[in-house]
Amino acid sequence: YPFNGTVAFISLPSVLQNSFPQYGPNQNPPRIQFHFYGIPELFKSSHKGQILNTFVVSASVTNASSPIKDLTEDVKVTLHHRIPNTLQKKVQCVYWNFNKNGHGGWDDHGCRKYNSSSDYTTCLCDHLTHFGVLLDVSRTQVDPANEQILTIITYLGCGVSSLFLGITVLTYTVFRKLRRDYPSQILINLSLAMLGLNLVFLVNSWLSSWGLYGLCVAVAFTMHYFLLASFTWMGLEAVHMYFALVKVFNVYVPSYILKFCALGWLPLGICILVLIVNREAYSSNLYTNTPTTLELLDDSGNFVVVLIQIRQMRVNSPAGTRSGLMHDLKGVASLTLLLGLTWTVGFCTFGPGRIVMLYLFTVFNTLQGLFIFIFHCLMKENVRKQWRIHLCFGRFRLEEHSWSNSASVGVPAKPRPNPPRASVPSVRSVKSSSTNSTSASSDSSQRDSAFKRPNL
Incomplete structure (x- = not known):
C-alpha cells in the first residue's frame, strides 16, 4: 500500500513469475526494471480535450523474448494527480503504445480504472508497459x-x-x-x-x-x-x-x-x-x-x-x-x-x-x-x-366542527337551491332497456351539471 505523498506505485501479481524467461547457469537471472519519467512532456499525444495528469511509470522484465501481456491477474498501478481533480472530471487509464500512429500514442487496451479520487487514480492492467492517466478537460471550466x-x-x-x-x-x-x-x-x-x-x-x-x-x-x-x-x-x-x-x-x-x-x-x-x-x-x-x-x-x-x-x-x-x-x-x-x-x-x-x-x-x-x-x-x-x-x-382560529367542504372560512354554508329540471319528452313508456338507460343517464348528466365536480 502506498504511503501518503507517493507519486507512483506499482503492485505486481504473483503470476508474473510464470512469464520469466528461461536462463542458463552462465546467464544472468531475469530482473524487473522500473522507470520513472519526471518530464510528462516527453510523451506527446494528439488526444484532443485530454491532458496527461500524472507522471509516467513503467515496469518491464529483462531478457524477455516477448512482451509481458494477457496476465490472468492484473497489475495494480496507483498514480498521483499533478492537478487535483476536485471537479470529478472523467479520467482514463492508458499506456504508451510505441506502435500507435507510427510514432507512438496513448492507448487503453487492457487497462481500466479501478477507482479515482481528487488526488489519486488506481488502474488495473493485464500487461507491463508505460502507465499514465489522462484527464478529460474538454468541458468548459466554470470560472x-x-x-x-x-x-x-x-x-x-x-x-x-x-x-x-x-x-x-x-x-x-x-x-x-x-x-x-x-x-x-x-x-x-x-x-x-x-x-x-x-x-x-x-x-x-x-x-x-x-x-x-x-x-x-x-x-x-x-x-x-x-x-x-x-x-x-x-x-x-x-x-x-x-x-x-x-x-x-x-x-x-x-x-x-x-x-x-x-x-x-x-x-x-x-x-x-x-x-x-x-x-x-x-x-x-x-x-x-x-x-x-x-x-x-x-x-x-x-x-x-x-x-x-x-x-x-x-x-x-x-x-x-x-x-x-x-x-x-x-x-x-x-x-x-x-x-x-x-x-x-x-x-x-x-x-x-x-x-x-x-x-x-x-x-x-x-x-x-x-x-x-x-x-x-x-x-x-x-x-x-x-x-x-x-x-x-x-380571529384566525377555525373551529373544527365548522369545517365543511361546501362552506367558506368563517361563513356558514348556504343551502343550494334545487336545479330546475328541463322539460324533456318522456321516454320511460317505451319498454326498452336502451331507452331506460338513456333516460337515466340524461337525468344523471343534468344533476351533475348543476354541481361542481371535484378537481382531479
Missing part, C-alpha cells in the same frame, strides 16, 4: 466567480429546503386527517428521503475535514442511499399517478403503501451490497448516472401519459366545470417538481449556455423542498384549515 456563487446558492438552497421539508413532514405526520390517502403517505416518504439527502450534504464538508476514513465512507454511503431513495420515491409517485388516472382500478390492493415502502427504501440493500463488494468505491468517486437517467426517463414517460389523461378528462367534463389556464399550469408545475423532472436540466449543462443551465439546475433542485412545501402545504386548503384549527389563535 472561480461563478463557481463561488453556485456554491453559495447550493448551500443556501439546501438549507431552505431542509427547513421546509421538515415542516412538510411534521404537518402531514401530526395531522391525521392529512395522511389518510395514498398520495399524502407517498409525499411523506419522498420528503423524508429528500430531507435526509439535504442534511447529509450540508454536513458533508464539515465531517470530511476530520480526515477519518471510516467517517468518510459512512457519509458517502448515507448520501448515496438518500439520493437513490429520493429518485425511487419520485418514480413510485409517478407509478401511483399512472395507476390512479390512467389504469383506474377499483380492486383492493392489500398492503398497498407497505409494498411501496418496501420498494421505496429498497436502495438500502443496494448500498450495503456496494459496501460489501467494494468499500473503496465510497472513498473515491461513485457515479449514479445510469440509475438516475433510467429513473428520469421513467418519470418523464409517466408524466406525459398522466398529462394526456388529465387533458382528456377536462375535455370530456361537462360545461362549466373546466378550470382555467393558471390552474392547469399550477398542476403541471406541481407534478414536475414532485417527480424531480428538474434534474433533466443537468443533462443540458454544455455548450454556450452551460453557465445559465447550471444556475437553473442549481436553483430548481436545491429549492425543490421549498417548492414541495408551497404546492402541497401552502396552496392546499385542507392543510391551511388544519393549521388554523390547531395552530392559530383569536
Whole structure:
C-alpha cells in the first residue's frame, strides 16, 4: 500500500513469475526494471480535450523474448494527480503504445480504472508497459466567480429546503386527517428521503475535514442511499399517478403503501451490497448516472401519459366545470417538481449556455423542498384549515366542527337551491332497456351539471 505523498506505485501479481524467461547457469537471472519519467512532456499525444495528469511509470522484465501481456491477474498501478481533480472530471487509464500512429500514442487496451479520487487514480492492467492517466478537460471550466456563487446558492438552497421539508413532514405526520390517502403517505416518504439527502450534504464538508476514513465512507454511503431513495420515491409517485388516472382500478390492493415502502427504501440493500463488494468505491468517486437517467426517463414517460389523461378528462367534463389556464399550469408545475423532472436540466449543462443551465439546475433542485412545501402545504386548503384549527389563535382560529367542504372560512354554508329540471319528452313508456338507460343517464348528466365536480 502506498504511503501518503507517493507519486507512483506499482503492485505486481504473483503470476508474473510464470512469464520469466528461461536462463542458463552462465546467464544472468531475469530482473524487473522500473522507470520513472519526471518530464510528462516527453510523451506527446494528439488526444484532443485530454491532458496527461500524472507522471509516467513503467515496469518491464529483462531478457524477455516477448512482451509481458494477457496476465490472468492484473497489475495494480496507483498514480498521483499533478492537478487535483476536485471537479470529478472523467479520467482514463492508458499506456504508451510505441506502435500507435507510427510514432507512438496513448492507448487503453487492457487497462481500466479501478477507482479515482481528487488526488489519486488506481488502474488495473493485464500487461507491463508505460502507465499514465489522462484527464478529460474538454468541458468548459466554470470560472472561480461563478463557481463561488453556485456554491453559495447550493448551500443556501439546501438549507431552505431542509427547513421546509421538515415542516412538510411534521404537518402531514401530526395531522391525521392529512395522511389518510395514498398520495399524502407517498409525499411523506419522498420528503423524508429528500430531507435526509439535504442534511447529509450540508454536513458533508464539515465531517470530511476530520480526515477519518471510516467517517468518510459512512457519509458517502448515507448520501448515496438518500439520493437513490429520493429518485425511487419520485418514480413510485409517478407509478401511483399512472395507476390512479390512467389504469383506474377499483380492486383492493392489500398492503398497498407497505409494498411501496418496501420498494421505496429498497436502495438500502443496494448500498450495503456496494459496501460489501467494494468499500473503496465510497472513498473515491461513485457515479449514479445510469440509475438516475433510467429513473428520469421513467418519470418523464409517466408524466406525459398522466398529462394526456388529465387533458382528456377536462375535455370530456361537462360545461362549466373546466378550470382555467393558471390552474392547469399550477398542476403541471406541481407534478414536475414532485417527480424531480428538474434534474433533466443537468443533462443540458454544455455548450454556450452551460453557465445559465447550471444556475437553473442549481436553483430548481436545491429549492425543490421549498417548492414541495408551497404546492402541497401552502396552496392546499385542507392543510391551511388544519393549521388554523390547531395552530392559530383569536380571529384566525377555525373551529373544527365548522369545517365543511361546501362552506367558506368563517361563513356558514348556504343551502343550494334545487336545479330546475328541463322539460324533456318522456321516454320511460317505451319498454326498452336502451331507452331506460338513456333516460337515466340524461337525468344523471343534468344533476351533475348543476354541481361542481371535484378537481382531479
